[in-house]
Each structure stands twice: as structure tokens, then as C-alpha cells.
Amino acid sequence: MKKQEMSTQKTTADNFDAFIADMASLHMSSDVEFLVEGQRLPGHRQVLAKRSEYFRALLCGSMLESRQREVRLEVPLEPFKAILEYLYTGKLPLSSLDVDMLIDVRDLAHFYCLGYVETLITGYLQQKMSVSNVCAILNAAKRCDLEQSIEECQTFMDQNAYDVLKHDSFQMLTKQSIEEFLRRDFFNVPEVDIFRAVWKWSDKKSQGGHQDSGLARTSPPHEYR
Structure with missing residues (x-):
């Protein structure tokens, strides 16, 4: 039974394609097309304007897009x-x-001023937070200035510092997040593990061309290897 449920579960892309097909079957003619990553997505100005202040300004205001049939958007498709x-x-x-x-959907919701969606996803991410994804959630929260989410991520990292330091996702943190992390309490995490994690982070940033990493660029002392 469980396998059957998983095999029949639709992705968001499938749901949207089915939704568009339903619109076509109802003969709902669109009056705007969004061009996103080379794909055309039909839309209806009045519907979108009623649902979003952003699209009201974009499609029904004084902007150039309000007079265009095709609107190109530089956003991720899915x-x-x-x-x-x-x-x-x-x-x-x-x-x-x-x-x-x-995270990508929440970033767009933030950009489109869809506060309810942003809050909904933030709460859901908090429930799903784990050692493997907390760094990604923290980076995203900082992009959107979500103070409560940032604090929740930092608290989780404090409580799971050893595992977070050991996980590969630690390498995706920004320099600012690393510095903030180092200023917080680590409970019983040995200093050698902290040093190794930060050195690995700095080494990876340097190899990737991030010369402003500014943390532990030299090789670790022999006793820390």
C-alpha cells in the first residue's frame, strides 16, 4: 500500500501541467504568457492581479509588461x-x-510579497530541520532577513554542533555564518574538531576562488591533522 501511494504521488510540475490542461479543457483563454527558462506558461491578468500585489503592478499597472502579451521572467522554472x-x-x-x-519557492514568495506562503514554508522547514539541511535553511533565511528562522537555525546548530561540524553541508555556510557560529557555545565539541571543520571550509572556499574567506587559510598544525 505504501509503495502504491509513493508511485502515484504527483510532483508539483505534474500538478501544474494537469492544472493547465484543466484550464484548456474549460476553454479559459489566457491573455498573458510567462516565458521562464524557455518554457511558456499561460496566465490571466485579472486572476493574478487579484491574488498578488506584485502581479497587479506588473500586469495591470503602468509597467511595460502590462502592455505585452509575452512577459519574460528571470526566475527558476519549477x-x-x-x-x-x-x-x-x-x-x-x-x-x-x-x-x-x-527554499527556492520561499525565495520567490518573498520576492513576490506572498507573506502567507513565506510563513507557511518557514514553519514547515522548521519541522523538517535536520543536520543535513540546517545550513541551507540558514543561508536562505539570511537572504530573506527572516530573523526568527535564523535564530531557530542557530539554536539547532548549537544543540547539534558536533554533527553539524562533521557534515559536508557545513561547507556551504557563508563567512558571516561561520564567524557567528564560532562565537556561539559549542557545549562539549573538542576544539580540534572545530578547527578541522573551519580549516576544511576555508580550504574549499580558497580552491573555489573565494580569496576573502579570511579564516584558517594555512595548513592545520600536525597535531590537528
Whole structure:
């Protein structure tokens, strides 16, 4: 039974494509097309304007796009589909989206001033927070200046400092986050483990061309290897 449920579960992309097909079957003619990553997505100005202040200004205001049939958007395709589906249906299938996708959808919701969606995803990410994704969630929270989410991530990292330091995702933190992390309490994490993690982070940033890492660029002392 469980396998059957998993095999029949639709992704957001599948849901949106089915939704568009339903619109076509109802002969709902669109009056705008969004061009996103080379794909055309039909829309309806009045529907979107009613659901979002951003799209009201974009499609029905004095902006150039209000007079264009085709509107090109420099946004990621799948997260935009999820946002568009929400604007039409009021539904957002959180459980079918992975953490990276949820973060991308929340970033768009923040950009489009969809506070309810942003709050909904933030709460869901808090429930799903783990050692493997807390660094990604923290980076995203900082991009959107979500103070409560930032604090929750930092608290989780304090409580799971040893495992976070050991996990590969620690390498994705920004320099600012690393410095803030180092200023916090680590409970019983040995200093040698802290040093190794920060040195590995700095070494990876340097190899990637980030010359401003500014932390532990030299090789670790022999006793720390």
C-alpha cells in the first residue's frame, strides 16, 4: 500500500501541467504568457492581479509588461510553477517538495510579497530541520532577513554542533555564518574538531576562488591533522 501511494504521488510540475490542461479543457483563454527558462506558461491578468500585489503592478499597472502579451521572467522554472499553481488554486503541496525546492519557492514568495506562503514554508522547514539541511535553511533565511528562522537555525546548530561540524553541508555556510557560529557555545565539541571543520571550509572556499574567506587559510598544525 505504501509503495502504491509513493508511485502515484504527483510532483508539483505534474500538478501544474494537469492544472493547465484543466484550464484548456474549460476553454479559459489566457491573455498573458510567462516565458521562464524557455518554457511558456499561460496566465490571466485579472486572476493574478487579484491574488498578488506584485502581479497587479506588473500586469495591470503602468509597467511595460502590462502592455505585452509575452512577459519574460528571470526566475527558476519549477519554483515559479509552484507559485503560479498556488495563486490559482490556493494549494501548495509542501510534502511533495524537497528542502531545496521549498527554499527556492520561499525565495520567490518573498520576492513576490506572498507573506502567507513565506510563513507557511518557514514553519514547515522548521519541522523538517535536520543536520543535513540546517545550513541551507540558514543561508536562505539570511537572504530573506527572516530573523526568527535564523535564530531557530542557530539554536539547532548549537544543540547539534558536533554533527553539524562533521557534515559536508557545513561547507556551504557563508563567512558571516561561520564567524557567528564560532562565537556561539559549542557545549562539549573538542576544539580540534572545530578547527578541522573551519580549516576544511576555508580550504574549499580558497580552491573555489573565494580569496576573502579570511579564516584558517594555512595548513592545520600536525597535531590537528
